[in-house]
Amino acid sequence: MANVDIQHCIQKVRHDGFCILRGHFPVDAIEACRAAFEPIAKAYLAEFVDKPNRGPNRHFIPLPFHPPFYHPAFFDDDCVYAIVSGILGEQMVIDQYATDTPFRGSTHQDVHADLQPLFPELPDLILPPELLVLNWPFVDVTPERGPFQIAAGTHHMPRAQALAGIESGEIPLESLLMDLGDAMIRDPRCLHRGTPNMTDSGRTVAVVSFMRPWFCRRLSDVHPIGRSLWETLSEREQQLLQRLTIDESQ
Numbered sequence: 001m002a003n004v005d006i007q008h009c010i011q012k013v014r015h016d017g018f019c020i021l022r023g024h025f026p027v028d029a030i031e032a033c034r035a036a037f038e039p040i041a042k043a044y045l046a047e048f049v050d051k052p053n054r055g056p057n058r059h060f061i062p063l064p065f066h067p068p069f070y071h072p073a074f075f076d077d078d079c080v081y082a083i084v085s086g087i088l089g090e091q092m093v094i095d096q097y098a099t100d101t102p103f104r105g106s107t108h109q110d111v112h113a114d115l116q117p118l119f120p121e122l123p124d125l126i127l128p129p130e131l132l133v134l135n136w137p138f139v140d141v142t143p144e145r146g147p148f149q150i151a152a153g154t155h156h157m158p159r160a161q162a163l164a165g166i167e168s169g170e171i172p173l174e175s176l177l178m179d180l181g182d183a184m185i186r187d188p189r190c191l192h193r194g195t196p197n198m199t200d201s202g203r204t205v206a207v208v209s210f211m212r213p214w215f216c217r218r219l220s221d222v223h224p225i226g227r228s229l230w231e232t233l234s235e236r237e238q239q240l241l242q243r244l245t246i247d248e249s250q
């Protein structure tokens with residue numbers, strides 16, 4: 001944790017809605033993920049190419065919980081743990097491991113938040129986050145590859161006001177360029193959108209969702225974790241991943 005200022009990152013997530021840890025994750029571990037993801041994406045697209053679940057030519061694809069996608073560098077990182085637990089508390093859990101991939105032909109998404117207000121009857125109530133997302137790209141995210149855009153600080157604003165501010169240009173949407181090894185922690189209530197990937201290779205970004213232990217949602221596309229891998233995890237990882245189903249046959 002030597003060169004990461006944890007308190008600064010916590011403040012940045014709280015205030016702006018995101019922070020980026022530059023050059024944080026091991027590039028060789030990510031390159032292994034990129035190679036292993038190719039056949040997964042190919043098989044997925046063979047079935048769902050005409051049924052994109054995130055807009056034209058943009059797919060949310062779950063990842064299996066085994067190497068190379070499971071790596072302690074991603075799930076047992078002291079800095080990520082300190083920042084995320086510094087906001088959500090040490091009882092936090094993970095319920096999802098997946099990817100977002102826009103391909104050529106993807107378009108600008110509507111500006112959106114990934115979570116609905118906790119209390120819909122009070123849509124303007126500003127609360128601390130119940131959930132944070134960790135993202136890291138499997139490729140360098142260049143301007144041509146459809147970078148994620150975010151409107152900093154909009155998680156502190158009534159949503160209608162934030163959307164109007166973005167629409168009028170008063171609140172800027174910032175393109176987040178990322179290199180292999182960069183990792184982002186963000187509040188998914190902070191308004192954002194995906195942009196078009198104009199290249200012939202997918203722009204895949206991994207997605208891990210951390211949440212306070214009382215927050216539950218029904219997810220249909222989460223892979224189990226094999227018992228043999230589970231037994232090798234640290235106590236902290238087992239606490240984080242306690243919501244996964246353990247596959248006793250693996």
Ligand SMILES: O=C(O)CCC(=O)C(=O)O
Binds near residue numbers: 100147148194
């Ligand atoms: O990966 C991206 O560029 C944005 C994805 C996103 O916000 C979504 O699909 O909800």
